[in-house]
Structures are given as C-alpha cells and as structure tokens.
Amino acid sequence: MSKRLSFILIFCLLVLTTNAQTQSNEVPDSTKKDIFERLKLFYKYKEKEKWGKVYEFLLKPQPITKQEYIKNLTDPADKLEYIKLQFQPIDFSWGISNPDEVWVKGCEIKHKKDENLRKWNEIVVATLKDGKWYFSGWGEVNQSESWCK
Numbered sequence: 001m002s003k004r005l006s007f008i009l010i011f012c013l014l015v016l017t018t019n020a021q022t023q024s025n026e027v028p029d030s031t032k033k034d035i036f037e038r039l040k041l042f043y044k045y046k047e048k049e050k051w052g053k054v055y056e057f058l059l060k061p062q063p064i065t066k067q068e069y070i071k072n073l074t075d076p077a078d079k080l081e082y083i084k085l086q087f088q089p090i091d092f093s094w095g096i097s098n099p100d101e102v103w104v105k106g107c108e109i110k111h112k113k114d115e116n117l118r119k120w121n122e123i124v125v126a127t128l129k130d131g132k133w134y135f136s137g138w139g140e141v142n143q144s145e146s147w148c149k
Helices: 003-025 029-047 051-056 066-073
Strands: 082-094 101-112 118-129 132-135
Touching: 029 051, 029 082, 029 101, 029 118, 029 132, 051 066
Parallel strands: none
Antiparallel strands: 082 101, 101 118, 118 132
16 A cells, blocks of 8 residues: 555544544533523523522532522522523533533523613533533623623
C-alpha cells in the first residue's frame, strides 16, 4: 500500500472518529425533553412561590433543611410579585466531571406587575439521580452579552 493511500485512510478514520465523538457528546433530544419538562414545573413552583415544591426539585443534600429553605424565602419583604416566570433553554451540554450532569444555558423571563418584561441569562445544572432530574438551583450569569432574544 502506498504512503499516500495509507495517509488518506488514516485521515478518513480520524475524521470519522472525531465526528462520532462529537455526536456522542451531544445531549440527546429525549434527555433535553425530560429536563425541560422538569424545568417547567420547577419554574412554575418558583413563580407561584411554592418553595417547598421548589426544594423538592433541588439536588440533595442541601446545606439547609426544607423548613429553613422555605423560611428564608417567605419573608414578606422578599415577595417576588411575578405575574409570570419562564425559562427558555438555549443550549444543553454535558457536565465536565459528572456523566449524569447537564448544564442548561437559557433565558429567564420575568413578567412583573410593576415593570416591563425582564430577561436574564441563567444557567441551571441538572443532575440525574434515581431516574429523575434535579437542579442545582439557578444562577444569573454575566449579563453583558444577552443570550435572550
């Protein structure tokens, strides 16, 4: 076999291997759907300020108990007053160190009584445990470049 043909075969194998690795690193649509369905409930409970239900979606163990969590978020001064709260996923990617972890990059949309529509860049980390997706909570990230359209 000529050197040129060997080189072409090796190059083709590398391309095929790279493409297969890229595809396997993508989060499957069925996983995205499962996470998104849980996220909709998570944000619905957050919108309705049902903090006990929100806590049930958080990955355990948490640094505080469910009762402490609810108490911390039910202060009347901290009332959210959302008319509607939504989360629109933009990108799903596998976690780096945990094979059961998916990072969901998205846009939190807040409809408030006293303000116009507000959109925030957010990341939610979803972790698969006992067949269900649980969340790290939510976190606003750098707002200098908006992901929200």
